[in-house]
Amino acid sequence: MRKRDREATKARLLEAARLRFAREGYDATSVRDIAGDAGVDAGLIFRYFGNKKRLFDEATADIPADLLDGPEEELVARMVRSVIFADWTRYGGEHPLVAMLRSSAHEDTRQRIREEVCTTYVSALENLAEGDDAELRAELLSAWLVGIGILRSVVATPALAKADLDDLAPHVAAVAAGLLGRPMSGTTDA
Template identity: 50%
Template sequence: MATDHEPTAQKRDRAATRAALLNAARVRFARFGYEGTTVRDVAQDARVDAALVFRYFGSKRALFEEACVDHEVLGQVMSGPLNELPAGMLESVVFQDWSQFAGEHPLVMLLRSPSHGPARERLEQQVDAAHIEELIKQVRGKDATLRAEMLVACLLGMGVMRSALHSTALTSATLDDVLPYFTGITKVLVEGDGLPTD
């Protein structure tokens, strides 16, 4: 019977180790930047062997890219039920607690990195593939790609306004404060409510 449960236990251990490495990487990259962070530092903070960074991510660069955006969570949100889309997007992008990552939105961390060029190019490809394409499937009517990208831009803009620029109203607002307005924006851009017909 023990062998029946072993694969599940191993999967749990791998997932926990991977999550610990990502969390440690986000803190390190936010505080010290890409060049100031080593694989050994991240592994030490996560209390695992440095070889596991290469096993789970392949390279320091790949770890950095994944640390900037939680692709798994965003992918689930973008492909989920339409009625849960506004709250899910706000919670995962705008109202995340970035305090443990030096208070910065991960995308700001990415853009601040002196070596951000290649990482940003690959990140753009990943975001398009994993998230915007899923969102496009939800959009009804014409200009689906344009409307999906506008919605993502709105989300990222609010995230940066809160975490990096500390704008007065957005920083003090709660998810419940913003949700009714963002739900309206989502209905226009995703469902086409209020768009002119021709």
């Protein structure tokens, strides 16, 4: 029996859910796993969140988006940092989008990923792209970010897994410039 503090318990359940869902995906995670991690009874999940799906939605709902704060030419660099160097401890060390891709068997989840990718990444990049087919180029750049996230944390290829932001900087600059048609910085100030 726990601290009998509703908000704290909800928070612990969300925390545990985030980690499990991120690491193992929706189907491979049972509500008992999550409740066990949180140290409470599984029944509380249903009392507090209604059902497993809603817990998932709530647990993966808080993708932060402060990407727009800062100089335009550093946007891509900020995105790379966000995708692979930010502290996503709560999502098992991975970017939430990469984590959610684990659960992409369900169309619902795919739709949420799509919206997230489009509103957060593609639309921001689209504004920077010169010329026509800006949307396509923005998506191609987003694809790169997603691919980097996956290769680094899901697949764990050797070089990417141990690279740091400085290692990536020149390549970020090169690819971003090539796709957006304008010079971009590979590093960030922060």
